[in-house]
Amino acid sequence: MDVLTHCQQQHDLDLAALVTRHALDCFGYIRLVNFVRSMAVSPGELRRLPGASWADHKYMKPVIECDPLLMIDLEDLVGAPAAAPPPADDASRHVVNYEGDYVTLSLQASQDRDELLLQGDEIRQAPGRDEHRHES
Known part of the structure; x- marks a missing residue:
């Protein structure tokens, strides 16, 4: 068994x-x-x-x-899979680091996060966005 x-x-x-x-x-x-x-x-x-x-x-x-x-x-x-494997061409990149009692993002992960936040802001500020939200 x-x-x-x-x-x-x-x-x-x-x-x-x-x-x-x-x-x-x-x-x-x-x-x-x-x-x-x-x-x-x-x-x-x-x-x-x-x-x-x-x-x-x-x-x-x-x-x-x-x-x-x-x-x-x-x-x-x-x-x-519990987590996606790292990309084959960038297998050595650390996205999250554990340092003592702190978890930090790598520079690339931080830049990716900032880019996604910017895209979200652009979508929210797009002209006509409010018009579509109130049509239903």
Whole structure:
């Protein structure tokens, strides 16, 4: 019996459902597993908790060395990629950086965000935009 089947049958814990319900990426999944291991919450309690319960960075540290739950690929767990892979021509670009207690955007990501905000402003200021909104 694999670890996921064991969790489902013996503990009534559906990890795939939790990952989907809370839209967890690989880091969120790691924190979830380590939260459950360190806090010893029951599956019923876990289903009632908000995702913020395990958002603390301290849950990135494994509770069990070589934990089989941490060896699971999220693609295999939920059947879809947890995040899009970086473009092949720019695989080394870091979009989000974790620095101590802060998350920062790379210069390129920041410029992309600013460009999108500008486009939104241009759309909102386009002539005739208010006319179309009130026609219905």
